[in-house]
Amino acid sequence: xxxxxxxxxxxxxxxxxxxxxxxxxxxxxxxxxxxxxxxxxxxxxxxxxxxxxxxxxxxxxxxxxxxxxxxxxxxxxxxxxxxxxxxxxxxxxxxxxxxxxxxxxxxxxxxxxxxxxxxxxxxxxxxxxxxxxxxxxxxxxxxxxxxxxxxxxxxxxxxxxxxxxxxxxxxxxxxxxxxxxxxxxxxxxxxxxxxxxxxxxxxxxxxxxxxxxxxxxxxxxxxxxxxxxxxxxxxxxxxxxxxxxx
Amino acid sequence: xxxxxxxxxxxxxxxxxxxxxxxxxxxxxxxxxxxxxxxxxxxxxxxxxxxxxxxxxxxxxxxxxxxxxxxxxxxxxxxxxxxxxxxxxxxxxxxxxxxxxxxxxxxxxxxxxxxxxxxxxxxxxxxxxxxxxxxxxxxxxxxxxxxxxxxxxxxxxxxxxxxxxxxxxxxxxxxxxxxxxxxxxxxxxxxxxxxxxxxxxxxxxxxxxxxxxxxxxxxxxxxxxxxxxxxxxxxxxxxxxxxxxxxxxxxxxxxxxxxxxxxxxxxxxxxxxxxxxxxxxx
Numbered sequence: 001x002x003x004x005x006x007x008x009x010x011x012x013x014x015x016x017x018x019x020x021x022x023x024x025x026x027x028x029x030x031x032x033x034x035x036x037x038x039x040x041x042x043x044x045x046x047x048x049x050x051x052x053x054x055x056x057x058x059x060x061x062x063x064x065x066x067x068x069x070x071x072x073x074x075x076x077x078x079x080x081x082x083x084x085x086x087x088x089x090x091x092x093x094x095x096x097x098x099x100x101x102x103x104x105x106x107x108x109x110x111x112x113x114x115x116x117x118x119x120x121x122x123x124x125x126x127x128x129x130x131x132x133x134x135x136x137x138x139x140x141x142x143x144x145x146x147x148x149x150x151x152x153x154x155x156x157x158x159x160x161x162x163x164x165x166x167x168x169x170x171x172x173x174x175x176x177x178x179x180x181x182x183x184x185x186x187x188x189x190x191x192x193x194x195x196x197x198x199x200x201x202x203x204x205x206x207x208x209x210x211x212x213x214x215x216x217x218x219x220x221x222x223x224x225x226x227x228x229x230x231x232x233x234x235x236x237x238x239x240x241x242x243x244x245x246x
Numbered sequence: 247x248x249x250x251x252x253x254x255x256x257x258x259x260x261x262x263x264x265x266x267x268x269x270x271x272x273x274x275x276x277x278x279x280x281x282x283x284x285x286x287x288x289x290x291x292x293x294x295x296x297x298x299x300x301x302x303x304x305x306x307x308x309x310x311x312x313x314x315x316x317x318x319x320x321x322x323x324x325x326x327x328x329x330x331x332x333x334x335x336x337x338x339x340x341x342x343x344x345x346x347x348x349x350x351x352x353x354x355x356x357x358x359x360x361x362x363x364x365x366x367x368x369x370x371x372x373x374x375x376x377x378x379x380x381x382x383x384x385x386x387x388x389x390x391x392x393x394x395x396x397x398x399x400x401x402x403x404x405x406x407x408x409x410x411x412x413x414x415x416x417x418x419x420x421x422x423x424x425x426x427x428x429x430x431x432x433x434x435x436x437x438x439x440x441x442x443x444x445x446x447x448x449x450x451x452x453x454x455x456x457x458x459x460x461x462x463x464x465x466x467x468x469x470x471x472x473x474x475x476x477x478x479x480x481x482x483x484x485x486x487x488x489x490x491x492x493x494x495x496x497x498x499x500x501x502x503x504x505x506x507x508x509x510x511x512x513x514x515x516x517x518x519x520x521x522x523x524x525x526x527x528x
Contacts, residue, residue: 075412098418
């Protein structure tokens with residue numbers, strides 16, 4: 001259980017980004033974080049991870065999150081990652097082995113085998129020697145997912161993994177995330193497209209600087225909650241199955 | 247031209263020292279420069295190479311090894327830049343501009359006060375032909391240490407340059423590696439001072455690395471290529487400087503700029519030539 005208590009985040013110019021967040025996120029769940037632009041979705045992830053200063057307490061199984069940091073995988077929005085960087089697909093996935101390597105050990109046979117298996121799982125084996133800039137958006141996202149597979153983390157934080165990707169990549173990624181969830185992992189995903197909320201997530205955090213609603217998708221993904229979070233900017237709301245785009 | 251240079255090399259010990267020192271500096275700046283350009287820190291490289299100047303002057307005044315003063319001031323400048331940037335609305339390039347010009351000015355004044363035997367002009371623009379045996383050995387040892395640190399922490403430098411958020415999320419001390427790189431940068435800046443001078447060090451850091459970047463898809467290949475281009479530019483530049491009796495530091499920098507210019511037109515990542523050809527055909 002990931003327990004977030006009284007978490008607030010303010011930007012350098014004193015503008016509040018998140019106010020008094022209290023939420024307990026369960027294991028074995030894919031939890032979506034949705035909300036309008038500027039709601040603080042990515043900020044919530046970064047605040048939990050300690051990438052930005054945040055007040056409040058964050059505990060995992062009643063221990064400070066810092067103790068199990070090596071068990072955390074984080075994938076930033078892929079647009080934030082420099083795709084011109086001189087690194088191949090294989091090397092990029094191998095970065096996932098770094099937390100377990102310690103200070104001076106190098107990537108060895110065992111790690112290379114893990115990379116190979118992960119690339120196979122995301123159906124990217126034949127691209128292993130390509131530079132990451134030579135991949136499509138969907139392929140690159142699959143590589144980043146392969147990296148979290150190699151890391152074998154217990155907590156997986158993904159920021160907008162479904163933006164700008166093809167249907168095949170989406171299918172492969174969702175299959176993997178479902179398997180990881182079933183294996184007991186906690187997966188937290190920042191997401192902006194309301195259309196597929198019901199297909200992707202078990203639980204939902206609806207956010208607009210504060211928690212608007214948190215719980216099972218069937219209970220929280222309601223027109224009332226969405227209107228409260230998005231206000232009048234939302235002109236259309238689909239059915240509860242999430243088959244219509246908002 | 248080649249004969250004249252090689253005859254000089256056989257006859258004059260100072261030219262042998264100059265060649266060894268210049269090539270070693272070319273190699274080590276090529277290696278460290280790769281991380282500097284990939285982190286988007288070219289300006290920071292410039293700032294630190296200027297900021298070491300007051301440190302060198304104070305070391306002369308205190309009679310201590312000038313590496314100590316230089317490292318202290320290099321790190322101080324890097325901390326100051328980060329502090330100004332993170333505690334105000336001032337952007338990072340402005341913070342760098344203010345800091346490095348102030349440090350350079352302070353350095354010029356302190357060197358005047360120190361009245362050292364080292365000419366200010368030579369500190370600013372280098373004097374590779376005046377390199378003594380001791381300087382050569384210090385350069386080799388310091389460069390060896392820098393290369394060893396890069397080799398040992400290659401993985402950490404790679405990850406913190408490519409995806410610092412991932413590194414920070416799983417608990418890697420990203421800031422510690424940033425400052426370790428700043429120490430390496432300072433060491434390179436001080437050792438390169440005699441070869442190309444404080445003003446032009448940044449060129450040795452970024453030009454060979456930028457050239458190598460245009461050819462490679464792997465960081466370790468980029469590092470080897472950048473080191474090779476840095477070393478070759480240093481050797482060729484020194485030769486041109488010696489033969490035509492022009493400032494060796496400047497000819498080294500111009501040689502590496504020429505390699506970049508050629509690569510900018512013909513390299514596979516930057517196929518300007520094929521683009522122009524294509525446009526002509528259309």
